[in-house]
Amino acid sequence: MPAESLFSPVSLGAIECPNRIVMAPLTRARATEQHVPTEMMADYYAMRADCGLIVSEATAVDPLGMGWYRAPGIWTQEMVDAWRRVTDAVHEAGGRMVCQLWHMGRLVLPDYLGGELPIAPSAIAGEGETFAPRPAGDDSHFLPMKPYVVPREMDAADIARALESYAIGAANARRAGFDGVEIHAANGYLIDQFLQSKTNHRTDGYGGDVNGRTRFLAEVIGAVCSEIAPDRVGMRVSPTSERKGMGDENPDALTGAIGSIAQKAGMAYVHLIEPIASGFMEKPDRPVMDKLRAAYSGAVIQNGSFDAQTADEFIAAGQADAVSFGRPYIANPDLVTRFRQSLPLAEADFDYAYVGDEKGYIDYPDYAGS
Template sequence: MHPHLFAPVLIGTLDLPNRVIMAPLTRARSGPDQVPTALMAQYYAQRADCGLIVSEATAVDPLGMGWYGAPGLYNPEMVAGWRVVTDAVHAAGGRMFAQLWHMGRLVLPDYLGGDLPIGPSAIAGEGETMAPPPPDYTGGFLPMKPYVVPREMDQADIDRVVASYGAAARNAVAAGFDGVEIHGANGYIIDQFLQSKTNLRSDGYGGEVSNRARLLREIIEVVAAQVNPGRIGLRISPTSERKGMGDEDPGALAETIGQIAGEFGIAYVHLIEPIAAGFMEKPRHPVMDRLRASYAGAVIQNGSFDAATADAFIAAGQADAVSFGRPYIANPDLVERMREDRPLAAANFDYAYVGGGCGYTDYPRYAG
């Protein structure tokens, strides 16, 4: 079933046995020190038969870490923890990229010793996020707090962010990853610079779209100095307005991003552009055609796909592969289920971010 979805493909310099991509899913199973655990190795190895696993978002710098239980990739202990994970995935026959992440303005001061987070402009994100646990925390959901107005970044702040991506890319190689995906989506720091609503700067990093994309260009450059560009991906969401995002011309933004990606010859662009409302809204004006016009590399599509729609998009040239996020929570055997058109199990979202192995590694394979 679905012959296009399950056909092999070369993306960058990586041969994939199928075009099912495991999308990054923040599951908050690292320890308080942000070091990946053996439980995470088990979780990812269970899902290693997909074409490519993209890790959960992984912080490149303590200033960009604002999610309790999320992993980092900025010290030797984190590198060693991730090595356990990548070894398990490789032993199971899989391939895995590290998604490199900095949250920017979406970090609460609670994670920064009371200091303000950083952002391109002094504009708070919309909504709220999980705060660290209180001293009497015994498990379960964490308290929620609203985002705060960040400190507008100066050149030293920008230089630190760029350098942290380069260092994390070097650490990803040491940790045994097959490549890296730069997280430029979902309202985090790169996206904050890219989109016009959150970037009101008047210097060389603000204003016209080419300036707003300058940080992205600099980050790709330092990452490409550590990782073969054929093993680098970039995730983007130009049409998303979640968390107070928004751009005056998402199509032009996508085209600019595609031009930069093409200049460096990176392996793929991972486009979040839902085909139906779900975790994100379906865009009123999709940008896939603008991206394709400026970028000749592989495009991974993401957003409310099932096996049939993914196969159709690939057949029509609207994607080279498709990533699946939430279906992977309760279906470690998602590839087999989709290939055989078997029903998918439903996830218990009470355990999406808490519960240890419960709701994480204990979902069974299809039993017929």
């Protein structure tokens, strides 16, 4: 059985958590085709409400930043009302939940934008391909795939719109009953595209050295914190990730700059993706956790290939204040209980990870089978 550090309380800013197990954001594509959360999403999250904190699946703040079939948004009143039913269910089950604010930038296909190009800090395409919308009349199980396209470089008006969208998204998350928000600045999406040198070739004040490349992040944090107190605002970062064509010339310096921004803003936590074993993301050759700790004195959530034992060891060693788990939560709604009692974990059916409805989503039982 893991030591008690994993199950001890922790404060993530103003959010008081009864344990240090965080449910990582998991895009599951169970909203409507109009990106409105559904009743089964309320059931799904409420089943997992005994963790220390739930971070919602990535939730788009602007139609321009939405490029995932049936992922949720938070830019309309209908979306706010639907999310309120989700947060009410989580709170009734005794849980805490923050909304992850998301803009995909260059990783949006024109198919989602009426044929228009997506936006990004620089006109550089992402590497690989992604899910495209299901064509009319197509009832096949799997979604079609298409390659990323070269985006349109953002101008001043685009940047201003994006910042306003983050502020509106934060205000809407507050009205929807979330306990806070997490700014998605990881995984190759818009903010990460500004942060990393391989994807930001701008020559204005939003590019160049690390101070220029972190400017957009700092302004997003400012916009969000104008609507929600900073001790209820976290952010997720992946400064060493090279997925989807990402990469930075100096991850150490970038991490230090990110930490300094979080420190100055008084943020609740930083959610660092730094795998301890290669899997969904590669294990970095040079971890940057020490650079983050040197610049930021707040809480750090670690993420990446942890199990209960390694998570407990990292927390006990001061390498994390909490640890988030993503894929284990797909098939194990009672993950906290399984960790506490050293019970075996169920395996997920990944054929239904991103498509379907109740099957592969809310039909995984707890260990007792109830």
